[in-house]
Amino acid sequence: MFKIVMICAIIGLVAAVHHPIEHRPLPHIPAPHPVPVHHGDESHAEVVSRKDDVRADGFDSSLETSNHITRSESGDVNGNIQGGFGWISPEGEHVDIKYVADENGYQPSGAAVPAIPDYIVRSIAWNAAHPQAPEVHNVHPGAHH
Secondary structure, three states: OHHHHHHHHHHHHHHHOOOOOOOOOOOOOOOOOOOOOOOOOOHHHHEEEEEEEEEOOOOEEEEEEEOOOOOEEEEEEOOEEEEEEEEEOOOOOOOEEEEEEEEEEEEEOOOOOOOOOHHHHHHHHHHHOOOOOOOOOOOOOOOOO
């Protein structure tokens, strides 16, 4: 499933490269914490900056909108991706999530990502140390398949 998602993402990025996009430089506006919340219509947010670079050895991509939503990621030829995304919560707090997606799966991190409870960590370790025995299928003597 992961490979299908990766292929679709790369096809989308390649399609975006074939349609030139005006890249406007991002103005330097320092934002105090917390950022004021505007409870307006989010459908009117505009793209402030967007960069897409698709190469034979991977890709780099980033996006920022006028309502403080950000995304950036990079990937390599092996399907490994690292990146992050962020937004301003309704409470005015800046939420940042970083992630790695590789042969070990999707691994998010950030203050908004809940920690895995200790009992789950112990359960995973126990399952890894005690693999399930393979099922034995009885074949009845004399039965023809």
